[in-house]
Amino acid sequence: MTAYALEAEGISKFFPGVKALDNVSLRVRPGTVHALMGENGAGKSTLMKCLIGIYRPDQGVIRIKGEPVQFQDTLDALRSGISMIHQELNLVPWMTVAENIWLGREPVKFGLVDHRQLNQQTAELLTRLNIRLPADRMVGELSIASQQMVEIAKAVSWNADIVIMDEPTSALTEGEVAHLFTIIRDLRAQGKAIVYISHKMDEIFAITDEVSIFRDGSWVGSDRTDSYTRQTLITQMVGRELTQLFPKFNNAIGEEVLTxxxxxxxxxxxxVSFSVRRGEILGVAGLVGAGRSEVMETLFGMAPADSGEVLIDGVPVTIDSPSMAIEKGMAFLTEDRKKSGLFLVLSVLENMSIVNMPEYSSKGGFVSHVQMAQDCMEQIRRLNIKTPTMDQIINNLSGGNQQKVLIARWLLAQPKILILDEPTRGIDVGAKAEIYRLISELANRGVAVIMVSSELPEILGMSDRVMVMHEGRITGILDKEEADQETIMSLASE
Structure with a gap:
């Protein structure tokens, strides 16, 4: 009998212009939680897609319980005992919780789906996992956090021996993360092997037994989790020490820009009443459902306010569309980059330049492609965006590089007010440090920055002031000197 539930040996994967995986290996023992760590673009998701049958490796072998396997598709992998919770939700919004969990495996009676049996077995599964969701609720009506719990239930429902979890807590509250960890411990106790991908260091040290580290498509090393410190883990991931994760400048804060x-x-x-000054970073904290994103969407003209007033440079403005907000000097990096930020079928160049297109168009309607390409290439160099060419389809980039393209889009627009909603969600520690540096540079140039974040170290490390929300109301605005984790959490849960 092999000591490993899963072995991937000598795996290589090539894409046009990119070697995504270069002779990498991964070995996961049954009854353990194995962390897979690395920067965005390190090859983690590509390897997982090879393991689950989305990609076929160009070189190497995959073994399940010592037996070599070659998956034709995802269903083949699922039937072989591997399930996966994807970073991007893969649910059908117009179907119920039960229908999503058992899609393709529904109980049938007289040639038709037996909805009574379907809902009953879903209720039993959710009860076993202590997930309180109605089986007949439409998934599209659920919060992102609840949808994530449906994904978790779906993965567990296959009774797989190997469960891959790719950023499973990105949309979960602290309580929901604790709930997920209980589920993971139960699976581990049953002898299941868990592959756990996360950029959150606290989670890695809290729940995992072993760690494998990838960098630039190559395997760097593997060891027990308790053999690493936070700093040694970061150094191996990025190939350098990050001595200052939050490079905050002491900016000269000027007059109010947004009121x-x-x-x-x-x-x-x-x-809701607040203001942001020139050169200031206003952090916005609160639990999921506090109304933070909704306020930002309203300010950017994505949804109308029922009452209230917005002033820019002391002048009352009416912003009834994103185009009007951009015209007034605002930029908005949305929380969900794939749903409301990126044009996934377009290139890096097109995604980066689309907001600034009027600047590249002459009165005759001709576009200056040369200037556009020069500006975009400058941003690619400045933000260290990893892409083979500007013409690469953006959906082929890693999450961190996609986020950098969105930031570059707004840098080209040269806003005076920049709203960032969860700017580093799903991004590795090296990319985070680069984005923090950019935010600090923008504030140092006089841009007024609003940064919504669920990560308290990020809020505390970057903010000049912190605004805390709870259930749609502001419960406090703190100066940098008086803000700490305890005070913020107290205000966030009032």
């Missing part, structure tokens, strides 16, 4: 007075939107937030 919000008594802004309300029914069923979203109520009586």
């Amino acid at each position: 919000v007075r008594h802004l309300s939107r029914q069923d979203a937030f109520e009586d």
Whole structure:
């Protein structure tokens, strides 16, 4: 009997212009949680897609319990005992929780789906996992966090011996993360092998037994989790020491650029008032459902306010569309880059330049492709965006590099007010440090920055002031000197 539930040996994978995996290996023992660590673009997701049957490796062998396997597709992998919780949700919004979990495996009676049996077995599964969701609820009506729990239930429902979890906590609250960890410990106790991918160091040290580290498509090393410190793990991941994760400048903070007075939107937030000054970073903290994103979407013209007033440079403005917000000097990096930020079928160049297109167009309607390409290439160099060419389809880039392209888009627009909603979600520690540096540079140039984040170290490390929200209301605005984790969490849970 082999000591490993899963072995991937000498795996290489090539794409046009890119060697995504270069002779990498991974060995996972049954009854353990094995972390897979590395920067965005290190090859983690590519290897997982090879393991689950989405890609076929160009070289190497995959073994399950010592037996070599070659998966034809994802269903083949699932039937062989590997399930996966993907970083990007793979649910059908117009189907119920039960229908999503058992899609393709529904119980049948007289040639038709037996919905009674379907809902019953779903209720039993959710009860076993202590997930409180109605089986007949439409998935599209659920919060992102609840949808993530449906994904977790779906993966467990296959009764797989190997469960891959790719950033499973990216949309979960602290309580939901603790709940997921309980599920993981139960699976581990049953002898299941868990491959756990996360950029959150606290989670890695809290739940995993072993760690494998990848860098630039190559395997760097593997060891027990307790043999690493936070710093040694980071150094091996990025190939350098990050001595200052939050490179915050002591900016000269100027006059008010954005003023919000008594802004309300029914069923979203109520009586929100705050201001942001030139050169200031205003951190916005709060638990999931606090209304933070809804406020930012309203400011950017994505949804109308019912009442209240917005002023830019002291002048009242009416912003009823994103195009009007951009015209007024605002930029907005949305929380969900794939749903509301990226044009996934377009190139890096097109995604980066699309907001600034009027600047490249002459009165005759001709576009200056040379200038556009020069500006985009400058941003690719400045932000260290890893892409073989500007013409690469953006969906082929890693999450961190996609996020950098979105930031570059708004840098080209030269905004005076920059709203960032979860700017480093799903991004590795090296890319985070680069994005923090960019945010600090922008504030140092006089841009007014609003940064919504669920990560308290990020809020505390980057903010000049912290605004805390709870259930659609502001519960406090703290100066940098008085902000700490305990105070923020107290205000966030009032």
